[in-house]
Amino acid sequence: MVRGRLADIKPAAVAEEPGAGVVERLFLAAEALVAEHGFEAVSSRDITARAGANLAAINYYFGSKNLLMFAIFKARAAELNRDRAALLRQAVARDPGDARGILRALIEPPTLWVSDERKMALRFLNRARGEGPREIREVIETDVRHLRRFADALATALPHFPREDIMWRLHFALGVLHHNSAADYARLALLSEGLCTPDDREALLQRLLVFIAAGFGV
Amino acid sequence: MVRGRLADIKPAAVAEEPGAGVVERLFLAAEALVAEHGFEAVSSRDITARAGANLAAINYYFGSKNLLMFAIFKARAAELNRDRAALLRQAVARDPGDARGILRALIEPPTLWVSDERKMALRFLNRARGEGPREIREVIETDVRHLRRFADALATALPHFPREDIMWRLHFALGVLHHNSAADYARLALLSEGLCTPDDREALLQRLLVFIAAGFGV
DNA sequence: AATTACGTCAAACATTTGTTTTAATCGATT
DNA sequence: AATCGATTAAAACAAATGTTTGACGTAATT
Incomplete structure (x- = not known):
């Protein structure tokens, strides 16, 4: 009786072929369902039905439903952080004083993740922040290593800023970025009477960068 | 057998006396529990236990658990909107061209709501945005009348801005404001090694205003 | 005093949830 | 071919959920 083989799973190796x-x-299946309907609205039966698997499969392979969610979170968060870290490295290597480049490294990955799978991943991560199981939210709250890289880079690029200022503004910038769910865009589209849609991602990236960089005074 | 007396309820008349x-x-009780633990973590039994009431009381007085949540949401959202609208009116009457004053009307109420009851109300509203029942989220998405007042005022104050720009920046500004849960502050405190705490609300208001106004170029 | 409406209470209801169990099935290796 | 481990399948499990019921008491009204 083998159960809970979480250690064997390679979360990055996610194929999309129907025969996977x-x-x-x-x-x-879990990622897409959560992205669309939220954590609480998705049951184990929904997931296994969509995946064409038996109800027991989740517990057999992942140990529990929450561990499945945690595996998805870890995989997607790692992807996002990896993309951001790479861009941050490039930006700092190019010019350590270019605060705007550093901010762009923070903004660009989530803004330009537009493939279906990536969109689902982003919406999953967005939901995980607020609705996700406690284990996930704890990681988000307590693991600040990724953000500290950006804080340090910004502190170097903006030596005249007190560190407290850097932190607060980084906090505000993250607020802008996290506020990017489909529901938020729906409200914006309604508010602007269809004027504002997130379809043109390059334009959105520019708007975000201009707004956030202005908040940093650069 | 009388049931579902929602129409008779005056949600604004909320007293804190234990004998209420x-x-x-x-x-x-429902507001505080949801503020602290989230919508999905709070059951009807939790609420009635904390309120010292019978389990059937929720359905007897409000018709259902969701209608109770909806009543709380309506009452608190109305309070917040009323505060904001009053400040907006004052700001525009003082100087229709003062974009910063308009933005302050948006920022100040949620930032200076510091009494215990008000803090609970804010955390409830923040949670409702993402985790709340579908009915609540639909209202948030579709009822943009309140925001449109701010958009119009900003458009008047900043006539050289294309309306699309106003809308996007207002959208970004709301992102900053919504990103104000206890969890977010916990992460910020950890990230800044205790440097940044939301205790000094006036200072926080100033920081928010500076950041957001800069995003609007004012 | 009788009646009526209102409020409270404990109990039970029907669902749905995540998880576990037990058996059957498949596939490769011996 | 036989065996053994890994996977799938169906069923059952216990626990928790929101809701409803019907009885009971009480206070006001007729």
């Missing part, structure tokens, strides 16, 4: 393994299908 | 009526106690 059960583990991948569960991963993608 | 069952309706008020249910209202405050």
